Amino acid sequence: MTRALVTGSTAGLGLEFAWQLAGTGHDLVLVARNEGRLHAIAAQIRDVHSVEVDVLAADLSDRRRLDAVARRLTDPVDPIDLLVNNAGYGLRGTFLEVPVEDHERQMDTLMRAVLVLSHAAARVMVQRRRGAILNVSSLAGYTATGPYAASKSWVTVFTESLATELKGTGVTATALLPGFVQTEFHERACMNVEGLPRVTWLKAPYVVEQALKDTAKGQVISIPSVKYRTAGEFSRIAPRSLMRRLASPRWQQRLIEKKVSRARRRASRRDLHAPWQQSEE
Template sequence: MTRRALVTGATSGIGNSFARTLAAHGHDLVIVARTTDRLEQVAADLRAKHHVGVEVITADLSTSAGMDTVATRLTDTSHPIELLVNNAGSSMAGWFGTTDIADEDSQLDLLVRAPMHLMDAAIKAMAGRGGGKIINVASVAAFTPRGAYSAHKAWLVNLSRWADLHYDDVNITVQALCPGFVRTEFHQRGQMDISGVPRWMWLKPDYVVKKSLQDLEKDKALSVPSVRYKVLATLAQYMPKPLVSRMAKRGR
């Protein structure tokens, strides 16, 4: 049976690496982002290189219309999606309380409402046909008090861990992927100051994706790529919160 994956935010960074890696393993793809010409370019490259089918959906996942379009595709029973990668995301400079609240709403919609809507659609479709897999791209920021972004990612980790346990009996695996700093367009797009981040803290997108998919094969509900981030994530959960908060401020 054809294996088909839907990847949001597939034009750049971690999502692009998921799309390339899955295509290389023979998955047909549905790729989602806002920028049609970049999506078409990614699709053309993957079709030519890996001879897989690639559908393109242009959608802004910070809007209800965008979420509905992708959710509808997830429930299409004629071409079922066996793996959902909820990856699209962004950040912005400035701490909550100093930013424009309309921008905070938009971030909440993209980082919380969109994965919630897509996960809801995917679970309903997958439960009805014997199972499936979902990867929710969160962050190690989920384990630190670090403004609204880390709160959104903590929400995603928490729901993912619950869903993985709850839907185990209908053969649905849900993984929260929690990378540390990854070299992508993310920080530049969000105009974030990353000058304080030491070189050893940076990961490559292909490495993050390789680890996530290895962990998915083992049905791991939480994937924290690299030993150094596993250690940091564990420490962050047990160290005094004021200390974690001071350390987490670096890199913005």
């Protein structure tokens, strides 16, 4: 039986990874900041699936706790066969509105933790000639929308570089680049996504299922759904001046105003075609 270590495993995609991996017979090491929630989720998974579930409470922006997770990845007695670097979060506010210390902690989680844990996992996996690393990035990395997008750009490029270095070793590296996924991520970061059409959103179970399939095949870049693969290719090759324009708050505000205007016009047309209601006295 294989064992997977999943960071950020108490919510969103990380929680879905935990459940799907347990469902396919993987023993688990769950990593997150909230120890109480970790134990609760571990108990729930054990009640449903016949797998071992260990927990490791760690704030990955804390280097001491990060090193503890890295040591777990190098344990020769209970080796890790799959590392899922999923931990991450958004910040409320623009770059200048948020204190720089908060940006630093976010970068420590989104980039330094991926670097340190991938390094620890890859070295022991190469010695065993088997294993996989799945780094959760984002299509936001192709945009120009602040430090979060910049960090995801780094995760994608880093994973591509790692995959190249690991070629022929029996170990693979995959970057997952989802678009908008129905999790609590955007709500926690207070992101306004009300104007996005329903078709824009993907469900977490589908995203995780596709990511695990691509990881099993050794695919370097995993982008769930045709629509997002198309959007990702456009974003990758589009002129950077255009991507900066699309990311500007002024352009986004105009887009929202146009959507509101179109919605009002549609409502007006419906009212015009509605049958007249006559009241009886």
